[in-house]
Amino acid sequence: xxxxxxxxxxxxxxxxxxxxxxxxxxxxxxxxxxxxxxxxxxxxxxxxxxxxxxxxxxxxxxxxxxxxxxxxxxxxxxxxxxxxxxxxxxxxxxxxxxxxxxxxxxxxxxxxxxxxxxxxxxxxxxxxxxxxxxxxxxxxxxxxxxxxxxxxxxxxxxxxxxxxxxxxxxxxxxxxxxxxxxxxxxxxxxxxxxxxxxxxxxxxxxxxxxxxxxxxxxxxxxxxxxxxxxxxxxxxxxxxxxxxxxxxxxxxxxxxxxxxxxxxxx
Amino acid sequence: xxxxxxxxxxxxxxxxxxxxxxxxxxxxxxxxxxxxxxxxxxxxxxxxxxxxxxxxxxxxxxxxxxxxxxxxxxxxxxxxxxxxxxxxxxxxxxxxxxxxxxxxxxxxxxxxxxxxxxxxxxxxxxxxxxxxxxxxxxxxxxxxxxxxxxxxxxxxxxxxxxxxxxxxxxxxxxxxxxxxxxxxxxxxxxxxxxxxxxxxxxxxxxxxxxxxxxxxxxxxxxxxxxxxxxxxxxxxxxxxxxxxxxxxxxxxxxxxxxxxxxxxxx
Numbered sequence: 001x002x003x004x005x006x007x008x009x010x011x012x013x014x015x016x017x018x019x020x021x022x023x024x025x026x027x028x029x030x031x032x033x034x035x036x037x038x039x040x041x042x043x044x045x046x047x048x049x050x051x052x053x054x055x056x057x058x059x060x061x062x063x064x065x066x067x068x069x070x071x072x073x074x075x076x077x078x079x080x081x082x083x084x085x086x087x088x089x090x091x092x093x094x095x096x097x098x099x100x101x102x103x104x105x106x107x108x109x110x111x112x113x114x115x116x117x118x119x120x121x122x123x124x125x126x127x128x129x130x131x132x133x134x135x136x137x138x139x140x141x142x143x144x145x146x147x148x149x150x151x152x153x154x155x156x157x158x159x160x161x162x163x164x165x166x167x168x169x170x171x172x173x174x175x176x177x178x179x180x181x182x183x184x185x186x187x188x189x190x191x192x193x194x195x196x197x198x199x200x201x202x203x204x205x206x207x208x209x210x211x212x213x214x215x216x217x218x219x220x221x222x223x224x225x226x227x228x229x230x231x232x233x234x235x236x237x238x239x240x241x242x243x244x245x246x247x248x249x250x251x252x253x254x255x256x257x258x259x260x261x262x263x264x265x266x
Numbered sequence: 267x268x269x270x271x272x273x274x275x276x277x278x279x280x281x282x283x284x285x286x287x288x289x290x291x292x293x294x295x296x297x298x299x300x301x302x303x304x305x306x307x308x309x310x311x312x313x314x315x316x317x318x319x320x321x322x323x324x325x326x327x328x329x330x331x332x333x334x335x336x337x338x339x340x341x342x343x344x345x346x347x348x349x350x351x352x353x354x355x356x357x358x359x360x361x362x363x364x365x366x367x368x369x370x371x372x373x374x375x376x377x378x379x380x381x382x383x384x385x386x387x388x389x390x391x392x393x394x395x396x397x398x399x400x401x402x403x404x405x406x407x408x409x410x411x412x413x414x415x416x417x418x419x420x421x422x423x424x425x426x427x428x429x430x431x432x433x434x435x436x437x438x439x440x441x442x443x444x445x446x447x448x449x450x451x452x453x454x455x456x457x458x459x460x461x462x463x464x465x466x467x468x469x470x471x472x473x474x475x476x477x478x479x480x481x482x483x484x485x486x487x488x489x490x491x492x493x494x495x496x497x498x499x500x501x502x503x504x505x506x507x508x509x510x511x512x513x514x515x516x517x518x519x520x521x522x523x524x525x526x527x528x529x530x531x532x
Contacts, residue, residue, distance in 0.1 A: 101420075101442030154367075161431055165424055167444045176367030178433045181447040185463060193459075197451060 003046065005068035005120065006030045007059070008037050009075025012247050013129070013220065017074055018044035020128045029066045031059055033077065053077065056111070057091030060118055071115060072123045073108070073216045105166055105209075108216040124214040129245060132220075134265040136241040140253055144236045144262045148203050151176065152238040155205030156266060163209045169219045170206045172234075174198045187221075188228045195232025202234040208243035222247035223255060230259045241265035269312065271334035271386070272296045273325070274303050275341025278513050279395070279486065283340055284310035286394045295332045297325055299343065319343065322377070323357030326384055337381060338389045339374070339482045371432060371475075374482040390480040395511060398486075400531040402507040406519055410502045410528045414469050417442065418504040421471030422532060429475045435485045436472045438500075440464045453487075454494045461498025468500040474509035488513040489521060496525045507531035 004026050008014035010033075018028045018041060027046040032038035038050040047066065051058050063071065088096065095110050112122045126133065138144075144152065155173035158181075163169045168182030172194020179202060180194030187206065195202045206219050221239055229237060237256070239246065244265075246252060256263050270292050274280035276299075284294045284307060293312040298304035304316040313332065317324050329337065354362065361376050378388045392399065404410075410418065421439035424447075429435045434448030438460020445468060446460030453472065461468045472485050487505055495503055503522070505512065510531075512518060522529050 158431055158433065161427070162447075165427055165444075167424065167447060178431075178449050180449055181428075181433060183444050183446055183460075183463070185459070193451070194449075197449070 001026055001070055003027045003029060003066075003068060003070075004123075005063050005066070005071035006041070006045070007071055007073040008032050008041060009073075009077040010034060010037055011076045012222070013074040013076075013245070015040055015044060016132070016247070017072065017125075017128045029063070029068050031062065037075065052087050052089075054088035054092040056095055056114065057089045060091065060114060063115070063120055064118055068120060070121050070123055072125060072128065073111075074125055074129075105213065105217075108213070112215060122215045125216070125218050126214050132245040132247060132249075133242050134239065134244075134246050134249075136265050139246070139249075139263040139265060140257050140261070142257060142260060142262045144203075144238075144264055147175070148201075148236040148262070151203040152205060152236065152264065152266060155203055156207060156238065156240075159205045159207040160210060163207055164211075166209070169209065170204065172197075172202050172204050174202050188224060191225070191228045191234065192232055195229070195234050200233035200235065202229075202232060203236045203238065204229055204234055205238045206244055207240040212243060218245055219243070220245040220247055221252070223252055226252055226255050226259075226261060226263075229261055230255075234261065236262045236264070238264045238266050267292055267336055269293045269295060269332075269334060269336075270389075271329050271332070271337035272307070272311070273337055273339040274298050274307060275339075275343040276300060276303055277342045278488070279340040279342075279511075281306055281310065282398070282513070283338065283391075283394045295329070295334050297328065303341065318353050318355075320354035320358040322361055322380065323355045326357065326380060329381070329386055330384055334386060336387050336389055338391060338394065339377075340391055340395075371479065371483070374479070378481060388481045391482070391484050392480050398511040398513060398515075399508050400505065400510075400512050400515075402531050405512070405515075405529040405531060406523050406527070408523060408526060408528045410469075410504075410530055413441070414467075414502040414528070417469040418471060418502065418530065418532060421469055422473060422504065422506075425471045425473040426476060429473055430477075432475070435475065436470065438463075438468050438470050440468050454490060457491070457494045457500065458498055461495070461500050466499035466501065468495075468498060469502045469504065470495055470500055471504045472510055473506040478509060484511055485509070486511040486513055487518070489518055492518055492521050492525075492527060492529075495527055496521070500527065502528045502530070504530045504532050 030041040030045040030048040032050045033053050151173045154176045159171045170182040170187045172180040179197045180190045182190035296307040296311040296314040298316045417439045420442045425437045436448035436453045438446040445463040446456045448456035
């Protein structure tokens with residue numbers, strides 16, 4: 001592979017991926033959906049294009065013109081945009097109108113299918129981001145107590161069920177009681193809500209889907225996740241080992257340890 | 267049965283039940299948890315006692331002293347109280363400390379067990395409230411359109427899964443996407459949140475648990491539910507036929523019809 005198309009949302013993941021690919025001698029053609037993303041990707045890319053989230057036709061034409069054969073899709077995209085302000089071009093309307101629902105998977109699979117039709121392959125995110133997936137174990141020096149470990153076990157089981165139903169991948173739990181189930185509002189909102197429903201000590205559990213497609217939307221945590229838990233007086237975070245990504249690992253662990261929040265890869 | 271103990275939360279259900287029992291010549295000994303409930307039950311009861319939500323010992327002693335052999339538990343109780351301000355007496359602490367979690371069922375079953383130990387039987391709510399359970403069909407003149415019916419089908423399936431996991435019994439759905447899953451925050455908060463995540467047209471689905479215990483916590487809708495849906499620009503409500511209660515039926519249907527919200531018992 002000589003060049004890689006990077007369909008990029010916000011955050012650090014696209015930058016990490018572009019850096020990793022560059023280090024392997026692969027040049028990056030970036031498609032950014034915000035000015036911020038476009039700007040940050042510029043130094044790492046052979047070319048950067050910026051389009052609206054609904055401009056599927058332009059994205060496809062651009063990748064074709066650039067002769068891109070492999071793409072990867074990473075970074076955070078405000079999914080609520082699809083419900084609230086969808087400025088869609090003809091291609092996007094065609095894609096969306098064929099969908100049976102607007103779940104993440106359905107949308108992403110449809111996009112992957114469109115790319116495949118154009119001879120473009122969507123790559124597994126893990127290919128360039130392997131080092132972000134923690135192995136089983138305690139990631140912080142402070143470790144969860146007995147109650148928190150029990151809540152992690154129960155939360156893991158429930159989160160897997162919820163993820164299997166394609167509702168969301170995060171739950172907030174305390175004393176074996178589910179306080180919040182994530183839907184399309186996103187992880188941070190779910191954590192905030194769950195923490196508000198108990199005085200302190202909420203446990204957050206984030207897992208991958210039972211049939212996780214590693215080409216897109218791998219569950220990811222970072223500084224923001226820990227900040228939200230701290231602000232809500234939550235006490236522990238559990239993520240699924242080898243299947244969830246931890247971005248900005250050193251800073252995340254430092255922040256968690258300083259605030260008495262434990263992080264466990266289970 | 268000559269006398270019935272009524273362990274009463276807020277709302278109209280205790281009043282409806284007391285009226286129904288009185289009409290069958292059964293006198294009511296009421297245990298109310300708020301002043302409001304105590305006051306409204308006074309004209310319908312032979313005696314009314316008011317205790318705090320955590321005064322389990324006092325409640326048990328009172329029922330015994332009154333020679334009550336059958337009780338029923340109805341009415342809304344703020345479950346968040348158990349997490350936020352639990353003023354518990356010794357008996358309540360003993361009961362709660364034995365629980366594996368603080369889910370509705372677990373708490374209610376423990377209370378029922380304590381009552382049984384004292385020779386007091388907890389009755390099926392349907393015994394006195396049968397007329398509140400709608401049969402299958404459209405309850406409003408306006409009926410759901412094709413999209414809404416599809417969302418009801420999908421929402422019903424997911425709500426049953428969620429209820430089976432003992433998380434909650436209500437989901438909000440649009441275009442086959444789950445927008446909110448109820449946990450302990452309650453139905454109204456879940457409806458509000460789900461409606462906020464889409465412009466308009468949210469469909470609310472409320473079901474019973476797969477193993478619903480009719481002695482307590484039967485899912486109930488009323489005026490407040492419809493008001494919340496209207497305020498959120500929601501468009502349709504589906505409840506499970508024969509297994510969910512509809513309180514204040516005429517007023518609920520009138521309000522829904524006037525605001526273009528359909529109600530279906532499925």
